[in-house]
Amino acid sequence: MKYDEDKLSSAIKSGDISRINYLYGDERFLVKTYTDRLLDTTIGKDRNDINLTKLGSTFPVDVLTDSIESMPLFSDKKVVLISDLDMEKFDENAIETILSSFKDIPDECTVIISITGSSEQIKKAKNKKLITALSKQKNAAVCEFTHLTPARVTELIMKKAAKRGCVISRPNAQHIAELTLCDLSLSSAETDKLCSYVGTGEITAEMIDKLTIKQLDTSIYSLAAELTKGNRKQALLILDDLIAQKIDPIVILASLSSNYIDFYRAKAAQSTGKSASLVAEDFGYAKNRTFVVTKAMNLVSRLDMTHIRNCLDILFNADHLLKTSAINGRTVLEETIVKLSPEKSRRAYY
Known part of the structure; x- marks a missing residue:
């Protein structure tokens, strides 16, 4: 069955835990948190407990079936913890055996599948097949932890x-x-x-x-924000700090371009009376990034659309230079920052 965070939390508090729990999603911190809560409730805080079997992304199938079917020692509960299970690594016969073993799990056993690896793994056919099958089982709890607002x-x-x-x-x-x-x-x-x-x-x-340690995207957003205000000096100081951290100029430019795309969308929305939430929904912003649109709409209120379009042209030309010429990357970025300033951008091109 499909669970949300509240339903899973209630089940843990009441002790009414499903025989098999599949936890995954973009918010890996919550996946780990709820994995720990399940473990604490079932076998306690000792992660070396004799009744805790730990398996990785792949394993001999008979090890799984034996772990599920064996009786707990000196206890009435046991747990099989599978970290980052990747069904793509198993052949069809093994997959059928795994699915079959998950359908009939003894009352004294709890299986926890905790996925904290790449989100791309979940999108693959065999992993999706497992999620679909478990979502239909009454003895299973499938909980996806998406980004929080x-x-x-x-x-x-x-x-x-x-x-x-x-x-x-x-x-x-x-x-x-x-x-x-x-x-x-x-x-x-x-x-x-x-x-x-x-x-x-x-x-x-x-x-x-x-x-607070500044994330790369946060630092470059600050750079872009200073540019919208006409503060070239502060923008160049931020760039200097990024260069000192040995951040690839192409990466810096890509992130800066992404910010200006946000600005373009925000300005277009403003001109048509659309809300920030609608922009975030239409362009598929993750829940944890909706604030980007709100802040962009505040920043672009002082800019006109022609300026933002010119900025995108400047960024495109800078990207072309970085990737096709021998010009020093820092030089390209510094010139780009100067050209992106509101009073310069209308006439500044490479």
Whole structure:
């Protein structure tokens, strides 16, 4: 059966856990969190427990069937934990055996399949076949953890800080969420670091900017934002920092171009009276990136569409130069930044 996060959480709290649990999705932090919660509820916190069998992405099929069918030792429960199961690695006979073994799991056994690897793996035919089969089984719980919205990540940051005895305002918690691109693993680690720094007290915006590790996309977004405001000097300082980190100029330009595509979409939406949420939906932005559209719409209010189109032309030409000429990558990027400034872009081309 298909579960959402709330239903899975309720099942764990009540102890009404399905015989087989398949956890996957883009939000790998939650996959790991709920895997640990299932393990804690079934066999306790000892990950070396004699009644815990650990299997990897591939294994001899008879090892799985024996692990499921064998009786627990000195306990009434046992768990088979399969990490990053990849059905693509098994032949058809093995797949049928695996599917058959999952249909009749003894009451004393719980199978947990935890997928924290590449999301592309799930899209392959044999893995999709397993998910479809388990979704129809009454003894199974299939739970996909999609990206959380910025608002939800903000709430979790505030709760985590409060649990550590710290105070953080909603705007500052949202700032952490945006700096970490709403990645729960990153936002959790950064919140822990800030709480350790503060001890007990308030986490301020100054502390966040000083201590939070800037993600590449966040840094380049800041660069693009400074350009929309006409702050070339600050944009060049950000570029200098990125170059010092030895970030490939092509990667920097690609991310910068992505921001300007967001700006173009936001401006087009503004001119037709469309909302940020509709833009995010129409262009398939992930839940954890919807804030990008909202911020883009705020930034482009001072720009006209001709300027943004010119910027896209400038970025296209810069990309061509980086990939086809021997010109120093830093030089290309610096010239591009100057040309992207509002008062320059209408007439600046390579």
